[in-house]
Amino acid sequence: MDRTFRIKVRMRRFRRQYPRIAFAIRSFMIFSATFGGAYGFVSGSRSENSGYDPNTFAIGASFLFALACLGLATLSMRLRFVNKRMRALAAHNEALIDRNWELKEAEERARNLFEQQGDLIVLRDHQGRITFANDAYCVLAGQERGALVGTRFDFDVLEQGDDARESNGTRIHDQRITTPLGARWIAWRESYVRLDAGQPAELQSVGRDVTDRTETERALTDARDQADAANRAKSRFLAMASHEIRTPLNGIIGMGGLLLDTTLTPEQATYARAVKTSGEALMALIEELLDYSKIEAGKLDLEQRPFALSTLIEEITELLAPRAQAKTLEIAAYVDERLPLEVVGDAARLRQVLLNLAGNAIKFTASGGVALIVEPGIWPNEISFLVRDTGIGIATDAQQRIFREFEQADERVARTYGGTGLGLAISERIVKRMGGRITLTSEPGKGSTFEVAVPLAPSQADAGQTAFPSPDLTGKSILLVAEGIEASLIARRLERWGGQTCLVSDATVAEALLPERSWHAVLVDRAIGATDHLGEVARAHAPQRLVLLTSSSRHEKISPTFTGFLVKPLRAASLAARLALTPEVASPDLAPEPLPETTRQAPAKGLSILVAEDNEINALLMRSLLTKLGHRVVIAVHGEAALESWLAASSAGTPYDLVLMDIQMPQLDGIEATKRIRVHEAATGGHHTPILALTANTLVEDRYACFEAGMNGFLIKPLDRDKLEEALAGLAASRHLAV
Ligand code: ADP
Numbered sequence: 001m002d003r004t005f006r007i008k009v010r011m012r013r014f015r016r017q018y019p020r021i022a023f024a025i026r027s028f029m030i031f032s033a034t035f036g037g038a039y040g041f042v043s044g045s046r047s048e049n050s051g052y053d054p055n056t057f058a059i060g061a062s063f064l065f066a067l068a069c070l071g072l073a074t075l076s077m078r079l080r081f082v083n084k085r086m087r088a089l090a091a092h093n094e095a096l097i098d099r100n101w102e103l104k105e106a107e108e109r110a111r112n113l114f115e116q117q118g119d120l121i122v123l124r125d126h127q128g129r130i131t132f133a134n135d136a137y138c139v140l141a142g143q144e145r146g147a148l149v150g151t152r153f154d155f156d157v158l159e160q161g162d163d164a165r166e167s168n169g170t171r172i173h174d175q176r177i178t179t180p181l182g183a184r185w186i187a188w189r190e191s192y193v194r195l196d197a198g199q200p201a202e203l204q205s206v207g208r209d210v211t212d213r214t215e216t217e218r219a220l221t222d223a224r225d226q227a228d229a230a231n232r233a234k235s236r237f238l239a240m241a242s243h244e245i246r247t248p249l250n251g252i253i254g255m256g257g258l259l260l261d262t263t264l265t266p267e268q269a270t271y272a273r274a275v276k277t278s279g280e281a282l283m284a285l286i287e288e289l290l291d292y293s294k295i296e297a298g299k300l301d302l303e304q305r306p307f308a309l310s311t312l313i314e315e316i317t318e319l320l321a322p323r324a325q326a327k328t329l330e331i332a333a334y335v336d337e338r339l340p341l342e343v344v345g346d347a348a349r350l351r352q353v354l355l356n357l358a359g360n361a362i363k364f365t366a367s368g369g370v371a372l373i374v375e376p377g378i379w380p381n382e383i384s385f386l387v388r389d390t391g392i393g394i395a396t397d398a399q400q401r402i403f404r405e406f407e408q409a410d411e412r413v414a415r416t417y418g419g420t421g422l423g424l425a426i427s428e429r430i431v432k433r434m435g436g437r438i439t440l441t442s443e444p445g446k447g448s449t450f451e452v453a454v455p456l457a458p459s460q461a462d463a464g465q466t467a468f469p470s471p472d473l474t475g476k477s478i479l480l481v482a483e484g485i486e487a488s489l490i491a492r493r494l495e496r497w498g499g500q501t502c503l504v505s506d507a508t509v510a511e512a513l514l515p516e517r518s519w520h521a522v523l524v525d526r527a528i529g530a531t532d533h534l535g536e537v538a539r540a541h542a543p544q545r546l547v548l549l550t551s552s553s554r555h556e557k558i559s560p561t562f563t564g565f566l567v568k569p570l571r572a573a574s575l576a577a578r579l580a581l582t583p584e585v586a587s588p589d590l591a592p593e594p595l596p597e598t599t600r601q602a603p604a605k606g607l608s609i610l611v612a613e614d615n616e617i618n619a620l621l622m623r624s625l626l627t628k629l630g631h632r633v634v635i636a637v638h639g640e641a642a643l644e645s646w647l648a649a650s651s652a653g654t655p656y657d658l659v660l661m662d663i664q665m666p667q668l669d670g671i672e673a674t675k676r677i678r679v680h681e682a683a684t685g686g687h688h689t690p691i692l693a694l695t696a697n698t699l700v701e702d703r704y705a706c707f708e709a710g711m712n713g714f715l716i717k718p719l720d721r722d723k724l725e726e727a728l729a730g731l732a733a734s735r736h737l738a739v
Contacts, residue, residue, distance in 0.1 A: 238293050301696065395409060478523065663706070
């Protein structure tokens with residue numbers, strides 16, 4: 001079958017290829033058949049002995065005729081079939097023509113689209129010759145398409161921009177080119193395309209004119225650079241200006257303090273106090289402005305150092321306690337014991353935020369108190385600091401606004417309380433920079449709660465440690481006679497330690513309750529009144545009787561019926577230590593709580609002190625303060641003079657006991673002068689002179705610079721007598737100074 005088909009196909013092909021030969025063969029075959037048939041018939045019918053029989057002839061002729069008819073019928077059927085196929089082929093052909101026409105149209109459209117694209121399109125063969133260029137390319141090149149095709153034309157490149165390659169091999173790059181229309185920036189996308197199978201691929205480049213965008217970007221970058229430079233200049237200017245303002249201000253505040261130490265009429269004292277207070281307010285404002293501008297300029301660098309949470313919180317409450325107690329407000333802190341003892345973060349900045357919030361809380365509260373509560377936050381490693389007050393509260397419409405700079409909830413109220421409206425703006429920025437958030441809930445007239453939630457990872461060194469051994473009060477009853485915020489926080493802590501706490505706010509109720517059961521301890525807040533009598537009654541019912549005092553009343557006489565006292569705001573460790581003591585050990589004569597080292601140590605007297613200070617007024621102030629404290633003072637007006645004076649004193653065998661070194665001085669600054677002193681000491685193996693920095697800058701990096709230069713500490717200006725005395729006592733305590 002296959003063979004027959006192949007032969008047929010070959011014959012057909014032969015006929016198509018050699019039609020004349022096929023015609024000749026066909027004519028020859030027809031002629032031979034006709035001639036053979038006619039000749040056979042004529043010669044057969046003429047022959048004598050052919051035995052011609054008309055009947056047989058008729059039968060034969062009829063048979064042949066029938067055969068011919070059959071052949072004709074078959075041929076006619078085949079013809080019809082062929083016709084049908086021809087019609088189908090014609091229809092198919094027509095469809096193909098239509099399709100071809102559509103394709104041509106589509107190609108035309110695509111070409112038009114290509115040619116009229118706004119983007120430049122150019123195709124080059126493997127030798128770099130242009131095979132196609134669209135209208136945009138021709139316009140930019142300033143030539144006809146016909147003139148471009150076949151050439152190796154390319155634009156002159158003035159500048160080559162960034163170059164990148166996509167994962168599919170497309171090269172993306174920018175070029176600044178010269179064109180008859182002027183210099184243009186073109187963003188090119190170049191890739192290889194294969195147009196015809198078997199032909200080498202062509203390079204297709206599509207370029208977009210991005211001159212406007214690039215120039216805008218460049219202008220923006222220039223503007224940003226200029227703004228950055230201006231901002232840096234502004235920060236430098238602000239730092240310098242604030243330093244310049246602070247220097248005379250230190251003089252005003254310091255001299256005001258000195259003036260107040262002299263004998264003044266009451267009227268003069270009022271004026272001098274006003275000068276000092278205004279100076280201090282101005283100083284606080286300058287500090288805030290400087291801080292704010294630093295944060296705005298993005299220069300807030302956070303530390304990552306371990307610090308003790310409870311120490312930070314207790315320090316804040318103790319620092320603010322005098323301010324709160326002066327307004328007869330309570331201030332109390334509670335640090336949840338589930339929290340790690342030490343965490344890693346920027347303690348100084350956190351302290352700044354919490355001091356601002358707690359300071360505001362005291363400022364805007366007339367009665368009640370302020371609580372600082374530290375608890376685990378909602379996320380792992382998050383710590384939530386709540387600052388709660390019972391103050392004037394903040395109206396709902398002002399709650400968002402007050403976080404913006406220079407915004408205050410109520411202008412009228414703000415005038416009464418003072419302030420700049422910068423504190424919260426600064427705090428929010430610091431907290432955000434720490435990756436945390438600050439939120440507020442408040443109801444006018446009822447109080448406010450600010451929550452600062454920041455991620456603080458536990459310190460590695462702290463693993464498994466506890467701040468202090470918490471007493472086991474399981475099954476023990478404790479009567480707490482107190483009221484207010486601190487009382488509820490103490491009760492919460494006692495319950496955490498397992499105690500059954502009974503909190504009453506009335507002395508007579510407490511007296512009635514005492515005989516009800518045996519109490520492990522009775523804690524009585526002196527603020528309740530009638531405490532001495534209560535202590536007397538409690539003697540028979542509780543082995544531990546503690547009285548709660550404020551720091552101002554701590555030196556007042558306390559009834560001997562009490563076994564000890566605790567100072568508010570209470571430190572958890574002190575409470576734990578007191579409750580863990582057996583009453584026999586607790587001294588009945590109420591030995592006062594140990595005071596912090598610095599205050600316990602007697603301040604040093606009669607020291608020889610070198611003060612390096614370039615500002616005349618400040619130098620005068622330092623001289624007066626130190627002389628009043630009984631020290632001998634030598635002033636050096638710059639670092640160079642200080643170094644010389646120090647060297648002279650050392651070589652004369654009368655070295656200075658202490659150097660107070662201003663940081664910013666002409667010729668040689670304080671840091672450099674200190675470094676040179678330390679180098680000299682190391683070379684000669686001589687006596688180590690304690691050096692304290694005198695600085696108006698409270699920034700962490702400045703402190704590092706001081707310590708790195710070899711200083712022993714720093715004193716923040718404006719200085720007053722107390723600060724100086726405290727610093728000298730601190731040095732004596734740490735054995736840097738001979739007392
Ligand atoms: P300042 O206290 O210097 O005015 P802040 O930014 O710290 O600036 O506070 C902005 C304003 O928010 C305050 O003026 C006050 O109106 C309001 N505010 C802040 N804290 C409290 C608070 N605890 N109770 C009531 N109002 C507050």
